[in-house]
Amino acid sequence: MVTIYHNRMCSKSRQTLELLQEQGQEVExxxxxxxxxxxxxLSQVLAKLRMKPEQLLRKGEQVYKEQFAGKHHSDEEWIQIMVENPSLIERPIVVNGDKAAIGRPPESVLSIL
Incomplete structure (x- = not known):
């Protein structure tokens, strides 16, 4: 079973979920x-993505621009900021075992199936 961190309001997230289902994947x-x-x-997902927390931020979000743009934080602090402001987490993220990928473009998740 694969897990998708999903925002149904996001077209890329919806497309990625549809692609996983088309591939016959059982999806959580x-x-x-x-x-x-x-x-x-979130730390575990970042490790599977092989990314630093700052790389996973959605810097176009209003909350980022108003509160965090140009500020420097430790990895742990960025993780806590994303937990407190989940809209800052890039989406969609698909996790399959010890691998993960961001569905931008949606087809990029096929490499971890």
Whole structure:
């Protein structure tokens, strides 16, 4: 089973979910704006993505521009900021075992199936 951190309001997230279903994948859908991952869960996802927390930020979001743009934080602080402001987490993220990928473009998740 694969897990998708999903925002149903996002077209890329919807397209990625549809692609996974077309591939016959059993999918656990985590609507991360409602079921925010813990700091530990987010750290695990980042490790699977092989990314630093700052790389996962949606810097175009208003909350980022107003509160965090140009500021420097530790990795742990960025993770906590994303837990407290889940709209800052890039989407969609698909996790398959010890691998993960961001569905931008949606087809990029095919490499971890």
């Amino acid at each position: 859908v985590v609507e991360y704006l409602k079921q925010t991952p813990t700091a530990e869960e």
